Amino acid sequence: MTSIDTSFATGLAVQTATRQTGNANLGQDDFLTLLTTQLKNQDPFQPMENGEFLAQMAQFSTVAGIEQLNTTLQGIGDGMGQFRTATAASLIGKSVLVPGTLVRADASGAVSGAAVLTEPAEAVMVTYSNSVTGALLHTQTLGPQQAGQIGFGWDEVPASLVGSRVPLRISVTAAGGTAGSTPLAPSVYARVLSVGTSADGKSVVLDVEDKGTVNANAITSFR
Structure with a gap:
């Protein structure tokens, strides 16, 4: 039998054994076994070409390196996720x-x-306004404002509403622009009740009072 026939027969035997063990893919260990067997059975006067085997070995090494890198990156990602959750937990009560x-x-x-x-x-x-009764509680008129984010606040909410935790309803209107009087969509400071992760486990979410679940990445300011 020539060296080519021997190599083919040996390779077939290894692949057959691999299938019998339930692994349909030729792994790096199987490849090394095949290479060693072929080297042992080659004709010393007509040695087989080894360039293809060396290229295949280099490919296996590359794949193994990528798998190890992916495992490392996965570990780093998991660690960062835990860090983000721990950091977000510090917002509870704020x-x-x-x-x-x-x-x-x-x-x-x-x-x-x-x-x-x-x-x-x-x-x-x-x-x-009182969000339950609709009664107007307080009105503020801010002076001329430039484009961008503007802050507002009221620090004299009636004690009865503070004690009962009745929500207030905010309305913001801009006057004097090209469109005349324009209602604005406000943002408010609301308390963080708890911290968790999203359904897919990829992001940190906050349970915010009266607002429900909010992605932590969407938070730009806290106090």
Whole structure:
């Protein structure tokens, strides 16, 4: 039998044994066994070409290196996920800025929030109402404002609403722009109740009072 026939027969035997063990893929250990067997059975006067085997060995080494790198990166990713969760947990009990019109006063009787102006305004009006009864509680008129984010707040919420934790409803209106009087979508500071992970486990989420689940990556400000 020639060296080529011997190599083919040996390779067939190894692949057959591999299938019998339930592994349909030729792994690096199987390949090395095949190579060693062929080297032992080659014709010393007509040695087989080894360039292809060396290239295949290099390919196996590359694949093994990539697998090891992926494992390392996965470990780093898991560690970063745990770090993000631990960092987000420090927000429990604090207030984060989230879009919404409902806000509850803190223990000192204060509420605060922000709105974004797309163009300068001659004035900005903020109203605070009882979200249950609809009664108007307070109105603020801010002076001329440039485009961008503006902050607002009220620190004299009635003690009865502070104690009962009744939410206030915020309304923000800009006046004097090209569109005249324009209602704005406010954001308010709301308390973080708990921290968890998303359903796919890839991101950290916050359970925010009156707002439900909020992705931690969407938080830009807290206090």
